[in-house]
Amino acid sequence: MGGDFGPQVTIPASLSCLAKNPDLNLILVGDEAKLKEMFSSEIARYSNRIRIIHASQIVEMDESPQKALKNKKDSSMRVAINLVREGKADACVSAGNTGALMATARFVLKMIPGVERPAIISTMPSIFGHTYMLDLGGNVDCTANQLYQFAIMGEEVVKALEGIDAPKVGLLNIGEEDVKGNEQVKSASKLLESSSLNYIGYVEGNSINAGATEVDLIVTDGFVGNVALKSIEGAAKMIGDKLRASFTDSLISKLCGLCAYPVLKKFKASIDPRMYNGASFIGLRGLVIKSHGGADEIAFETAIHLAEIEAKHDVARKISDKIEQALMGQEAGS
């Protein structure tokens, strides 16, 4: 029910995923009467692979996480996450209020034992392949150990989703020299150096879009990660606006644009942010994928597809095993 467009986007995206992947089963959680009214024939077509579970409430996009937790015990996101906890769903996908989704996921699923804080991880585009980055969530002040845990958890995600053995892990800093950065980053770097991770050292902001040839996973706190992510979004928007303006500011420019149309279209597709939609909440005892609130059908499909892959690779369990190992290592080392 969440996101800027609700079932208008989430249901067609779900149906499209079902059409593409015969192994997929979906549970639609929300206002049953409304969903059936809007999409009765489409849902009927996939009746053996769709279940609707009714939820009487909706968390508003601007509702505080605390209020949502307290007053919306029958919201679509709460009921969906309950299904994950009960083992009735392998993952929950939502375009709803991020803060409320995280608070609910944390409350209902609980954290993996030993994890200090859950984090949000997503992919960042580049010219070749892509790079994962975390935390993109709200972990504003992170200790060195929390950054270290993010690296451990993130590595499992990259390994599972990319099928590579030793992802290159970088720590976001403001220079590549050892003297640069704040105390948390410096201490986290020492922890990473003595870990079994393939730690390549500090990386800077311009590595985020440099791609997997340089770094597979970038670790930072949620404040810096969020600012970097949104700065990149803003830069892409500005450049796109300037490109559009250049091709429309005169009749001749428009003619040039017409000639270049097929290439411009392909270029636009190559940086389409909808292909990168879907951020994973990790560190929890279950999978929750957050779609961008403004996602359209194609973008929401990407998020569902991400959930499928993570479920197939049992990412939450792999993270849990790895954290357990790391904690044992720390105990043995201390």
Add this chain to the structure above:
Amino acid sequence: MGGDFGPQVTIPASLSCLAKNPDLNLILVGDEAKLKEMFSSEIARYSNRIRIIHASQIVEMDESPQKALKNKKDSSMRVAINLVREGKADACVSAGNTGALMATARFVLKMIPGVERPAIISTMPSIFGHTYMLDLGGNVDCTANQLYQFAIMGEEVVKALEGIDAPKVGLLNIGEEDVKGNEQVKSASKLLESSSLNYIGYVEGNSINAGATEVDLIVTDGFVGNVALKSIEGAAKMIGDKLRASFTDSLISKLCGLCAYPVLKKFKASIDPRMYNGASFIGLRGLVIKSHGGADEIAFETAIHLAEIEAKHDVARKISDKIEQALMGQEAGS
């Protein structure tokens, strides 16, 4: 002598600035024999507006600020900053080692009384106009009061350079709601709210390239500012690479590119980072402008031009006056 290209870039840029602005006088600080050998006739042409002051040393680009301060007392950057302190130059422009330049500027010029830390400010491009951002330097852990001082100093820069009365000041955060962010940001927001600044509240990373219609000055700490700046550089590079790849991946694409060439050229010029070269060190008793180390002639000209404007508007003195006022206000208020 600094930067990746030394006098090969800085001298032609200087000569070009002299040609364009008859009011400008330049002092070239560096290896006198070398400079005269390389550009004897050009320098002779402007002999009444150029002085060469010899400096026997050069700070290397990877030299530590401490070592540069201790061992390079006759370096070009040290001698140039000495000239500013002695009132023989109105501003110093350098493409050299940023850390060493800041350490030298701080040591030689001293901070404006009351300023806790100097900061680095620069402009960020947007579709309409541009936005100033600080700190882009190395102030990794900033207190609320330091962020507040950055806002006061930055406002004076924007007022002087843009000729506007009450620049819109935003504080970089990870959400626009009051509950978001870390303690420093929240406390800085309270200080800004009760100040005389035109404080518009929190802004997010995507506002950095949104332009002056939204915000004139964005305040953040040097860690976040540096990551945001470099993230934007990386995003622009990736998008440029993808655009180039799209227009070269087949014969038909290349033909399209040929048709669109005039527009693509104009587009490229509209996002040319050389037009944004030059970051100002502020909070010091004198003007120092840092050019990008990789600057070419056009980019270095932009940095010299920035120094001219700041000198003309006596920016360092204006910041000093404003800080004094603010401190008196704090004392009266406490």
